[in-house]
Amino acid sequence: MRKIAVFVGSLLPLAYLLYGVQEANDPIKHIYTLTGLSAMGFLFLSLALTPLRRVLNLLRYRRMLGLFALFYASLHFGNFFLLDAQLDLRFVLKETLDKPFITLGMGAFVILIFMGTTSTKRLFAKHHAKHKLVYIALILILIHETMAQKVLGEREVFFIFLTVILLGYRGIGLVKRVKKDKRT
Amino acid sequence: MYIFKKPRWQLSQTEVTDEALFHKRRDFLKLGAAALVSSSVVMDTLWAAKNDPLAPLAFSPTPYGKGLELSTFEQASTYNNFYEFSTAKEKPARMAHTLRPSPWEVGFHGECENTTPLEVSALLTTLPLEERIYRFRCVEGWSMVVPWIGFPLSALLAIAKPTSKAKYVLFQTKYDPTMFPDQRKGMRQGVIPYPYVEGLRMDEAMHPLAFVAVGMYGKVLPNQNGAPLRLIVPWKYGFKSIKSIDHVAFTTTEPKNTWQALNPREYGFYANVNPHVDHPRWSQAKERKLGSFLKTETLMFNGYGEEVASLYKEMDLKRFF
Numbered sequence: 001m002r003k004i005a006v007f008v009g010s011l012l013p014l015a016y017l018l019y020g021v022q023e024a025n026d027p028i029k030h031i032y033t034l035t036g037l038s039a040m041g042f043l044f045l046s047l048a049l050t051p052l053r054r055v056l057n058l059l060r061y062r063r064m065l066g067l068f069a070l071f072y073a074s075l076h077f078g079n080f081f082l083l084d085a086q087l088d089l090r091f092v093l094k095e096t097l098d099k100p101f102i103t104l105g106m107g108a109f110v111i112l113i114f115m116g117t118t119s120t121k122r123l124f125a126k127h128h129a130k131h132k133l134v135y136i137a138l139i140l141i142l143i144h145e146t147m148a149q150k151v152l153g154e155r156e157v158f159f160i161f162l163t164v165i166l167l168g169y170r171g172i173g174l175v176k177r178v179k180k181d182k183r184t
Numbered sequence: 185m186y187i188f189k190k191p192r193w194q195l196s197q198t199e200v201t202d203e204a205l206f207h208k209r210r211d212f213l214k215l216g217a218a219a220l221v222s223s224s225v226v227m228d229t230l231w232a233a234k235n236d237p238l239a240p241l242a243f244s245p246t247p248y249g250k251g252l253e254l255s256t257f258e259q260a261s262t263y264n265n266f267y268e269f270s271t272a273k274e275k276p277a278r279m280a281h282t283l284r285p286s287p288w289e290v291g292f293h294g295e296c297e298n299t300t301p302l303e304v305s306a307l308l309t310t311l312p313l314e315e316r317i318y319r320f321r322c323v324e325g326w327s328m329v330v331p332w333i334g335f336p337l338s339a340l341l342a343i344a345k346p347t348s349k350a351k352y353v354l355f356q357t358k359y360d361p362t363m364f365p366d367q368r369k370g371m372r373q374g375v376i377p378y379p380y381v382e383g384l385r386m387d388e389a390m391h392p393l394a395f396v397a398v399g400m401y402g403k404v405l406p407n408q409n410g411a412p413l414r415l416i417v418p419w420k421y422g423f424k425s426i427k428s429i430d431h432v433a434f435t436t437t438e439p440k441n442t443w444q445a446l447n448p449r450e451y452g453f454y455a456n457v458n459p460h461v462d463h464p465r466w467s468q469a470k471e472r473k474l475g476s477f478l479k480t481e482t483l484m485f486n487g488y489g490e491e492v493a494s495l496y497k498e499m500d501l502k503r504f505f
Contacts, residue, residue, distance in 0.1 A: 025263040025273070025474050026326045083477060091467070101465040147465060150324075151375045151446075153271060 006061050010068045013038040014075075031079045036148070039072035040141055043112075044162055047134065051169045063119055066134075070116040073109055104144040111137035135170065138163060238403035241313055243333045249317025255328035257401045259474040264408045265322070266427060267376050268357065268364035280407035283363045283428065288412045291431030292344035294354075301431075302343065304412045308398060311335040315402075316395060316416075321457045321486045323421035327471040332416055333399035338390045341432070346386070350434035353389045355382045355415055358430035376442060382415065382426040383439030383453065385495075393418055393491055396429075419488040421455040452505040456496065457486035461505050 017034045024030035046065035049058050085091045095102045111133050118127040142163050146156045266276040289301040313333050321327045341353065359379035361368040367378045388394065395416040398405060405411040410427025417424045423443050433439075443451035450464055459469045459482040470479040485492050496504075 025259050026472055027475075027477050028472050028479075029324075029326065084479070086479060095467060098462075099465055149271075151267075151271065153375070 003061070003064070006064060010042070010065070013041075013072065028079060028083050031083070032076065032148075035072050035076040035079060036145065039069050039076055039112075040145060040159070042066070042069035042072060043134075043138060043141065044159075044166070047138065047166050051166070067116055067119065070112045073112050076105075077109055101144065101147045104140045104147070108137040108140035108144065111140075135167060138166070238406060240403050241333050241399045243313040243315050243399070243402075246314050246316055248315075249319075249329070249331070252317050252319065252329045254317065254331060255474050260328055260330050260400065261406045261409060263326075263328075263474060265324075265422065266408055266410070268366050268378065268380070268428075269408070270366070271375055276408035277406070279365065282365065283407040283411060285405075285407060285412035285428075288358075290340075290413065290429060293431060293433040295347045295350040295434040295436065297345035297347060298343060304398070307340075307413075311339050313398070318395070318416060318418040319483075319486050320416075320418065320422055320425075321471055321482065323423055323451070323455065323463065323468075325466060325468070325470075325472055326474060327480075327482075328474045330400055331402075332395060332397040333402070334395055334397040334413070334416070336392060337394040337396050337415065338392070340396050341389060344432065344434070346434045349436055351386055352435045352438055353384050353386060354433040354435055354439040355384075355426045356380070356430050356433070357426055357428050376446060379430065380426060380442045381439060381445075382424055382441045383435075384417065384424075385438075386434075387495055388417070388492075391492060391495065393488060419457060419485040419492045421457055423451070424455050454496075454501075454504050456492075456501065456505075457482060457484070458501055458505070459484060461502055 013034060017031065017038075020034075021027050021030055042065050046062050046069060049062045049065070053059055081087065081092055085095075096106050097103070115131055115134060115137075118124060118130070124131075142159055145159065146152065149156060262277045263273045264276040265271075265273060266280070269276040269279040286305065288304045290304060290307070291301045292299050313335060315331050315333050317329060317331045319327060319329055346353075357378075357380040358364075359367060364378070366374050384394070395418070396413055397410070397416050398413045400406075400409060405414065410425075410429075413429055414427045415425045415429065424441075438453055441451075441453060443455075444453055457468075462468050468482060471482045472479055483489070
């Protein structure tokens with residue numbers, strides 16, 4: 001029951017997007033912004049559940065939130081391919097290779113696709129170590145989102161702050177484990 | 185005698201709703217709708233309603249841009265890059281009531297004979313106004329078509345009588361933190377350094393297509409579109425078309441425009457619309473016309489190549505972007 005509520009809640013950004021896009025002055029840009037920020041939001045949320053579990057264990061929603069990050073990232077990519085590139089595969093390839101801004105986004109998208117497809121119970125058991133790649137994806141997305149702006153805004157500073165906290169938490173955990181290993 | 189019997193559906197002239205009343209009712213409905221959205225929107229709408237509606241202007245039509253499909257007034261007045269208010273494009277329309285477009289003096293400095301500042305209202309009575317429909321292409325990739333009202337830039341510059349030493353023209357947006365909230369944050373915290381500066385080479389500035397707009401869609405410029413007067417250089421990216429001009433200066437050296445100073449790798453002095461020279465982060469080959477889900481091809485010099493290409497003969501446009 002709660003899972004259904006989280007699922008429906010996770011579709012709200014999509015509903016908001018569909019509601020506003022007809023009226024948007026610059027629809028393609030509007031879709032980019034909303035799908036991009038939603039993907040980023042769900043990624044942050046799913047990653048925050050790991051350190052948060054000491055206070056509140058919501059780990060059972062982590063996979064779903066992560067998959068929603070992939071879902072919104074797919075819409076983001078779909079906007080690039082369908083509307084922005086108008087199905088011109090050569091243009092997509094050229095832009096991906098030419099422009100670091102696009103390369104970073106594509107790199108992150110590939111990581112998210114890999115994680116999504118290996119998130120079933122059976123495959124996760126085999127690949128879970130590689131899921132640490134999500135932190136690479138996070139950094140790529142962070143740079144990609146910052147590069148999408150003409151000037152650094154408060155929102156970008158906030159995202160950088162969140163990333164530093166998440167990476168810092170994971171970093172401290174790693175250092176502790178290494179030290180413990182040395183002692184034993 | 186033929187007695188004309190008026191059909192029942194034909195109302196007499198006296199029954200026609202007064203236009204002002206009609207608009208009032210619409211405003212009221214908008215307010216009601218806005219109330220459902222948020223109270224801050226109501227405040228903004230009230231503010232806008234309280235302000236004088238934009239005054240209509242007398243102007244003569246011109247053949248410029250005949251046949252182009254206009255963007256709506258709504259689009260052109262609610263999608264603005266005006267960082268002095270906000271970096272969000274929908275916000276200037278709601279925030280620009282702090283700009284006081286009158287009284288407003290335009291100054292003339294540098295290499296010119298006449299440095300007497302001019303009051304904009306006086307300017308409007310001296311120079312005949314005309315309407316020109318121009319394409320407007322933003323460096324970000326979106327575009328619109330706007331019927332501007334104003335006069336050729338050359339007519340404004342002629343008043344100042346530039347000397348032969350004048351090689352460039354510098355334009356500066358007004359610096360007044362009581363009008364522009366982002367200027368209040370000071371040089372370091374503002375999103376870009378203020379005041380905003382732009383410039384043109386003298387021959388570009390004297391080109392008949394270079395225009396000064398004081399109005400659009402038959403009325404005076406809305407504040408968020410750069411009231412009381414702004415530059416329009418239709419063959420260049422929108423950031424060249426500086427808003428709310430405070431003064432003009434004739435210089436001997438190339439002025440450093442704000443975006444070039446901020447990021448010289450991405451923005452140059454010339455900023456001519458060019459589908460063959462990409463922005464480092466995105467392609468400039470196509471553009472998104474406001475309101476459209478489909479993209480259209482961007483034209484060389486924004487479609488004004490026939491008129492302006494000769495200005496850039498023998499210039500490497502990849503280097504001087």
